[in-house]
Each structure stands twice: as C-alpha cells, then as structure tokens.
Amino acid sequence: MVYDVIVIGGGAAGYFYAINLAAKNRNLKIVILEKQKTVLSKVRVSGGGRCNVTRHCFAPNELVKFYPRGAKELLPLFYGFNPAHTIEWFRERGVELKTEPDGRMFPAANTSRAIIDCFVKEAVKYNIDVMLNTEVNDIEEASGSWKVAAETKVYQAEKIFIGSGNSTKVWGILEKLGHSIVPPVPSLFSFMSGDNFVIGLAGLARDVSINLAGSKLTESGALLFTHQGVSGPAVLKLSSKAARQLAAMNYQFTINVNFLINMNFDDTVSYLKNLKNAEAVRLIRLTKPFDIPQRLWEKLMLWSEINMDTKWKDCPQKKINLLSSALTKLPLHITGKSTNKEEFVTCGGVERKEIEWKRMESKIAKNIFFGGEVIDVDALTGGFNFQAAWTTAFTAADTKNR
Ligand SMILES: Cc1cc2nc3c(=O)[nH]c(=O)nc-3n(C[C@H](O)[C@H](O)[C@H](O)COP(=O)(O)OP(=O)(O)OC[C@H]3O[C@@H](n4cnc5c(N)ncnc54)[C@H](O)[C@@H]3O)c2cc1C
Known part of the structure; x- marks a missing residue:
C-alpha cells in the first residue's frame, strides 16, 4: 500500500499530527497504523477518564519549568503552539475546555470521550485511513522512501511520523536505523x-x-x-x-x-x-x-x-x-x-540531540518525524505531558517549517 505519509501509533501525538497535516494539505494520503484494536486508548483512561488535556499556563518560559527533560528544546516550540493554542484548537472543533482551581484543564463535558470523538470525527472528515490491529514490526529504507512492515502487509511512503509512545519495539527499530535511545525508566x-x-x-x-x-x-x-x-x-x-x-x-x-x-x-x-x-x-x-x-x-x-x-x-x-x-x-x-494511577509516564526515548526540533525531523534518517512520548521528553503531572504531545505533533505537521 503506497501512501504520502504513514503515522505509526494511533495515540495522542499520532492523531494530532495526522489531523493537522491533513488540514494543511487535503490531497495527502495519510494512514495511521495502530497495533491495538482501538485507537487513543491512553487518552481514554487519562486523567481518571476525564483527560487532563492541558494546563492553564500560557507563558512559554513558565510552562517549560514543568518539564524535567526537554525544557530547552520545547521552549521555542511553545511560542508556536502552547496551551492557549490547544484551547483554541479544540474550541474550533466544538470541544470547550474548562479550568479547575489548580490550573488543570479538562473537556467541559468532563469525559475523555469528548477528545476521542473529536479526533475520530476529524480523521473521517480528512479521509485519513486508520488500520487497527496493525503492529509495526520493521522500518526499512527503499530507494528514497520508507517501507513499513506490519504483520500482514507492507506500507510504503515518503514520510513517516512516529507517535508510538513508550513502545520498546519501536525504540528497537529506531535503534536499528541508527538512533540513540535514552534507556526508559518510569517517572511520576x-x-x-x-x-x-x-x-x-x-x-x-x-x-x-x-x-x-x-x-x-x-x-x-x-x-x-x-x-x-x-x-x-x-x-x-x-x-x-x-x-x-x-x-x-x-x-x-x-x-x-x-x-x-x-x-x-x-x-x-x-x-x-x-x-x-x-x-x-x-x-x-x-x-x-x-x-x-x-x-x-x-x-x-x-x-x-x-x-x-x-x-x-x-x-x-x-x-x-x-x-x-x-x-x-x-x-x-x-x-x-x-x-500513580492518575498519570504515569516514562522518561527516556529518542535522544533529543538527534532531532531537528524546528521540524521534529530525525537528524539520522531523513523524512522520519517524531512526536509525543517516543522522544526523551516528559513532564510533571497535570496536563503537561499531553501538551508536549500536541506541541511536538503540531510542529511536525507545520509545513512552513520545511
Ligand atoms: C493512566 C494514565 C493517565 C494519564 N493521564 C494524563 C493526563 O490526564 N494528562 C496528561 O497530560 N498526560 C496523561 N498521561 C500521559 C499521556 O497519556 C501521555 O503522555 C500521552 O498519551 C503520550 O502520547 P503519545 O501519542 O506519545 O503516546 P500514546 O498516547 O501512548 O500513543 C501511542 C500509540 O502507539 C501505539 N503503538 C505502540 N507501538 C506500536 C507499533 N509497533 N505499531 C503500531 N502502533 C503502536 C500504541 O498502541 C498507542 O496507541 C497519562 C498516562 C497514563 C498511563
């Protein structure tokens, strides 16, 4: 199957990237490959089922203080896409967010379903293909494009976006392609x-x-x-x-x-x-x-x-x-x-120095882009981890950065 862009992982970053890219160029053929039988499963359970989407903290230099790993790299990105943009992005798509007294922001409907429904609807609107039960086992270069091998099929595209979260398998594949992976350890x-x-x-x-x-x-x-x-x-x-x-x-x-x-x-x-x-x-x-x-x-x-x-x-x-x-x-x-049942993240992942942060593109393998937890970036609890996923995925989809 030949596509323009393959997205590995139907999670927070994968969906956000695919939707933003498709919104900029409706002609692109995009496919999301998801190993589970449902998409966005972490979003569903996040924030105790309510999804703490972001944080009421808009100044980039304040926001980065909540990221023990990745603050320096995220700072310029937050000027382009921060919680204020997240609120607006969801509002434009009919999802209002509300702020709790401690600054955490949730869908006004108080359920993560609101976010999932929004993403699924947007993906349908932009004709993004979503393949469930499709675990990626390998990625290979094939004369200027990439071949992505899943269990039963091989997909081919010029560009790949990797939003596979804390998947050890995908980190292994990336290592094989020459990336350094900072060993994962739990955080929070x-x-x-x-x-x-x-x-x-x-x-x-x-x-x-x-x-x-x-x-x-x-x-x-x-x-x-x-x-x-x-x-x-x-x-x-x-x-x-x-x-x-x-x-x-x-x-x-x-x-x-x-x-x-x-x-x-x-x-x-x-x-x-x-x-x-x-x-x-x-x-x-x-x-x-x-x-x-x-x-x-x-x-x-x-x-x-x-x-x-x-x-x-x-x-x-x-x-x-x-x-x-x-x-x-x-x-x-x-x-x-x-x-911690409310929010649990892994620190570790793709070495930050091996990413061109303006485009979220790998410096090791051309036309491979990253977003979310696959990178060695993580934050304190309270909506900051999703914000990192939205910001990195948005930046990767931003074609003016090419
Ligand atoms: C219980 C819990 C609650 C949380 N609550 C919050 C919260 O309220 N607010 C907050 O900011 N953060 C929260 N977090 C953290 C947040 O969920 C993550 O930071 C965020 O989901 C990262 O997004 P991602 O797209 O990188 O990864 P994910 O959302 O995990 O998506 C990765 C996707 O890739 C798929 N995948 C993996 N390997 C493969 C493969 N080989 N082939 C195909 N697909 C693959 C996975 O199945 C998954 O669907 C929570 C985490 C947990 C575990």
Whole structure:
C-alpha cells in the first residue's frame, strides 16, 4: 500500500499530527497504523477518564519549568503552539475546555470521550485511513522512501511520523536505523516505605519540602501518607525530577522531610526553647505547635524518644534537638515505587540531540518525524505531558517549517 505519509501509533501525538497535516494539505494520503484494536486508548483512561488535556499556563518560559527533560528544546516550540493554542484548537472543533482551581484543564463535558470523538470525527472528515490491529514490526529504507512492515502487509511512503509512545519495539527499530535511545525508566510515582514512622499515618496530608538525601534535589508541596508509604505532589515532583537517579539506586533511598517549610533546624531549636519556657508545666503532647496534626505530633515525639507524659520543663536539650530534627529533616527510608494511577509516564526515548526540533525531523534518517512520548521528553503531572504531545505533533505537521 503506497501512501504520502504513514503515522505509526494511533495515540495522542499520532492523531494530532495526522489531523493537522491533513488540514494543511487535503490531497495527502495519510494512514495511521495502530497495533491495538482501538485507537487513543491512553487518552481514554487519562486523567481518571476525564483527560487532563492541558494546563492553564500560557507563558512559554513558565510552562517549560514543568518539564524535567526537554525544557530547552520545547521552549521555542511553545511560542508556536502552547496551551492557549490547544484551547483554541479544540474550541474550533466544538470541544470547550474548562479550568479547575489548580490550573488543570479538562473537556467541559468532563469525559475523555469528548477528545476521542473529536479526533475520530476529524480523521473521517480528512479521509485519513486508520488500520487497527496493525503492529509495526520493521522500518526499512527503499530507494528514497520508507517501507513499513506490519504483520500482514507492507506500507510504503515518503514520510513517516512516529507517535508510538513508550513502545520498546519501536525504540528497537529506531535503534536499528541508527538512533540513540535514552534507556526508559518510569517517572511520576509514589514512594513505598516500610519505615515505622509512616505506620498509622495513612490519609494525613501536609505541605512539606522533601530532599533526596545526599543530593541538592528538593521539592515542596503536599505530602500524603498512604498505607504503603508517601505520595502527593511533592513526591511526584521529586520522582519525576530524580527519575534517573532513583532508578540507578533501584528505588532504595532516603528522603529528608521538612514539615516546617519555612524553618530550618536552628530556627526550630530556638522556637522550641522559647516554647519550653512559656509552656513549662504543660504536657508536650498537648501543646502541638506549628499546627501539626495530633497523630503526626505524637509520631514525631516517639521518633524523638519523648514519652507521652513528659512536660516541657522536663524535656532535656538533647530531646529538643531530636524533635527539631524530626520536624525539619526527618529521614524516611524508601524501599520501592508504586504507580500513580492518575498519570504515569516514562522518561527516556529518542535522544533529543538527534532531532531537528524546528521540524521534529530525525537528524539520522531523513523524512522520519517524531512526536509525543517516543522522544526523551516528559513532564510533571497535570496536563503537561499531553501538551508536549500536541506541541511536538503540531510542529511536525507545520509545513512552513520545511
Ligand atoms: C493512566 C494514565 C493517565 C494519564 N493521564 C494524563 C493526563 O490526564 N494528562 C496528561 O497530560 N498526560 C496523561 N498521561 C500521559 C499521556 O497519556 C501521555 O503522555 C500521552 O498519551 C503520550 O502520547 P503519545 O501519542 O506519545 O503516546 P500514546 O498516547 O501512548 O500513543 C501511542 C500509540 O502507539 C501505539 N503503538 C505502540 N507501538 C506500536 C507499533 N509497533 N505499531 C503500531 N502502533 C503502536 C500504541 O498502541 C498507542 O496507541 C497519562 C498516562 C497514563 C498511563
């Protein structure tokens, strides 16, 4: 089968590319090859079934701060296509997006179906062929064009767009064609901990800062104690920023938790010394400074070896120091990772230096274009990963960049 363009992968980037390219040139014969029996399956489950399409963050230099890998390369692209363009793109096609208080943007209809229906309708409008159950097994050059071998058929085209997400098979094919693949490791996950400290704290949340012990990597935000360990925005951010280091440590590491974001150990020692004088005859257990929830305060006291019936006046300096440590740099031993169900991405993929970002074209193999998670680009949770897929796919389809 001969086409003008073959799109590998009927996911977010593949559809966005095909539709935008077809809109610019209606004469092109485009085919999407999708290995599964349905298209856009990740979009369907994304954002808990609601699809967090993008983020209410329009300034490119602010937006890139949410991309631990790919910020530098995405910056110029975001001037051409950022969340403001995404909102407009969907609005022009009858899909309104709404903003939640934290800045995440979802279809007003509150279901990922709205996005899928929009893409499928657009693909029909532009006569884009979609082949389901069609897994690509190989790509070969054939005198100035590309041959793409699926299980039962060989497709041929001058151009290929690769939107195969985190497919190891496709990364293998790309390696064979001469590309370097940054080894994939998970990003955006919660931490498991068997530490005694977390037992009995499940459900408790507090704004903290956490530091990866032995490094300068520190993130702040809400920390949520779970039955298995810790989760919440601070943990997800650290898991994303430190994805490679944590994988190299086989997910065995220590984090230091500061429950008093704006105070350090020394500030806390002074504060508690004053409190000791002011509240001398009160039980420490009942004082609860810094608005610390009771369950957490008692855990911190236990960690500091302070008995529950101790009064401030009977608390030796050594234990005040221990309590200050517990409040500002509590070490939690992490023994593994668990997946964040809302959004889960892989970091790693096609080496960014091997892509001509103005066109999203491979520098290694002419007329091969990339978009989405196949590239070594990923972001924090909250709509940024889809935005990267839309922006890279849009740029690849933008013929003025040729
Ligand atoms: C549970 C979950 C929830 C998420 N929620 C959000 C969210 O709300 N907001 C957000 O921004 N991000 C979210 N993400 C991340 C987001 O889904 C991805 O970043 C995005 O889908 C990447 O788009 P893509 O087109 O690169 O890959 P995909 O959407 O994964 O598409 C790749 C497609 O390629 C196909 N394919 C793979 N190999 C082959 C092959 N050999 N031949 C043919 N086809 C092939 C796959 O079947 C798939 O359909 C979520 C991820 C998960 C797992």
